[in-house]
Each structure stands twice: as C-alpha cells, then as structure tokens.
Amino acid sequence: xxxxxxxxxxxxxxxxxxxxxxxxxxxxxxxxxxxxxxxxxxxxxxxxxxxxxxxxxxxxxxxxxxxxxxxxxxxxxxxxxxxxxxxxxxxxxxxxxxxxxxxxxxxxxxxxxxxxxxxxxxxxxxxxxxxxxxxxxxxxxxxxxxxxxxxxxxxx
Amino acid sequence: xxxxxxxxxxxxxxxxxxxxxxxxxxxxxxxxxxxxxxxxxxxxxxxxxxxxxxxxxxxxxxxxxxxxxxxxxxxxx
Numbered sequence: 075x076x077x078x079x080x081x082x083x084x085x086x087x088x089x090x091x092x093x094x095x096x097x098x099x100x101x102x103x104x105x106x107x108x109x110x111x112x113x114x115x116x117x118x119x120x121x122x123x124x125x126x127x128x129x130x131x132x133x134x135x136x137x138x139x140x141x142x143x144x145x146x147x148x149x150x151x152x153x154x155x156x157x158x159x160x161x162x163x164x165x166x167x168x169x170x171x172x173x174x175x176x177x178x179x180x181x182x183x184x185x186x187x188x189x190x191x192x193x194x195x196x197x198x199x200x201x202x203x204x205x206x207x208x209x210x211x212x213x214x215x216x217x218x219x220x221x222x223x224x225x226x227x228x229x230x
Numbered sequence: 231x232x233x234x235x236x237x238x239x240x241x242x243x244x245x246x247x248x249x250x251x252x253x254x255x256x257x258x259x260x261x262x263x264x265x266x267x268x269x270x271x272x273x274x275x276x277x278x279x280x281x282x283x284x285x286x287x288x289x290x291x292x293x294x295x296x297x298x299x300x301x302x303x304x305x306x307x
Contacts, residue, residue, distance in 0.1 A: 095244065098249050099249065102251070103252070103280060103284060104252075104284050105283075169241050170243055
C-alpha cells in the first residue's frame with residue numbers, strides 16, 4: 075500500500091485542518107496514512123487540562139500552551155481567541171467538520187497517530203495527558219523510515 | 231444514468247464527498263453503480279482523481295444549476 079506521511083508541527087487550527095483534510099483524503103484514496111505530531115502539534119492530541127508538567131517552567135509553559143483539539147489558535151487573526159471562535163461558527167455553517175470531528179474521522183479511517191517522544195519529554199507530559207487511541211510514541215528515525223518507504227510526505 | 235445506490239453530499243465541502251464516497255463504495259458490490267449528489271464544484275476534478283487512485287471506474291457527471299450528479303462504478307474490491 076502506498077504511504078502518505080505528514081508531520082504536524084503546527085498547533086494552529088487552520089494548519090491542522092489542512093493536515094486532516096489531506097490525511098483523510100489520502101486514507102480515502104486507499105493510502106496508508108501516518109500523522110506524526112510534534113512540538114505545538116501535540117496540542118491536538120492533548121486532553122483539555124489546566125496545565126501539566128513536572129516542574130514550574132513546564133507547568134507555566136503548558137498553561138500558556140493550551141491543550142486540546144477544541145482550543146487551537148488561528149495562525150492569523152487569533153485576536154485572543156475571537157478569531158477561532160468566529161472560524162468555528164463559519165466552519166459549522168459550511169458543514170466543515172471541526173478538528174475534534176476530524177480526529178474521530180481519521181481514527182475511523184485507520185489513520186495512524188504518532189506522538190513525538192522528544193517534545194513529550196521536555197514539555198514534561200505523561201501518557202495521561204493524551205487522548206485515548208494514540209497509536210504510538212516514537213522519534214525521528216521512525217518517521218524518516220516511513221518517509222523512505224512512502225510515496226508522499228509533508229510537513230506542516 | 232441509472233444507479234444502484236445514491237449518496238447525498240449536498241452542501242458538503244472537500245474532503246467530505248470523497249471520504250463518504252470511499253466509505254460507501256466499500257460497502258457496495260463489484261459491478262454496482264453509485265450516484266453521488268454534490269454541490270461542491272471540486273467534485274468535478276476530485277472524483278476522476280479519486281477513481282484513478284483507487285482503480286474504480288468514473289462514468290461521468292451530470293451538471294444542472296450548480297448541482298452535480300457524479301457516477302462511479304465499482305469495478306474492484
């Protein structure tokens with residue numbers, strides 16, 4: 075089966091939406107899809123929590139760096155959350171699935187979700203900070219091997 | 231054109247018509263024809279592309295007042 079791989083580095087709602095659109099389409103085109111979430115992208119897979127982390131810096135950063143697929147900022151016109159709120163309404167009006175809905179759709183299509191272990195560690199996350207159904211935790215070599223075997227690989 | 235199954239994708243934007251088509255085709259039998267009713271103009275180029283990628287047969291499109299009926303025949307599992 076042809077492989078489609080995508081690194082989700084960004085935690086911006088608009089960019090993550092683009093990643094999910096491509097990933098779900100690739101899965102619908104009979105491709106094996108791997109989504110590798112790293113850095114801010116991990117926020118998509120984090121549970122909605124006040125904060126997490128093991129020390130004060132991590133706790134402060136993870137409070138600022140809001141968790142949860144429903145709380146992603148926009149890469150433009152974020153305006154302290156007013157932008158994403160408007161965008162969510164516009165998406166709903168146009169029947170475009172939300173990021174949470176895309177996440178469920180992606181799981182249903184058998185898309186593999188991989189979380190980056192490096193970000194995981196230096197941000198002080200634990201497995202309990204993440205939603206259920208994550209396929210694995212892995213590093214760059216795992217992704218690069220998928221890229222070597224893959225037909226298409228993207229980074230967003 | 232006569233179809234065995236119809237899929238309502240009115241008002242849905244990319245990628246939903248394609249995602250739903252893939253799901254629907256999976257549940258159909260080889261030889262059956264699916265009619266996809268859509269309003270997203272992207273379907274005009276997306277459905278032939280999807281058929282090319284999956285090896286299903288693209289039968290054509292009927293266009294009337296910004297509404298599209300696209301026909302796909304399932305020719306393989």
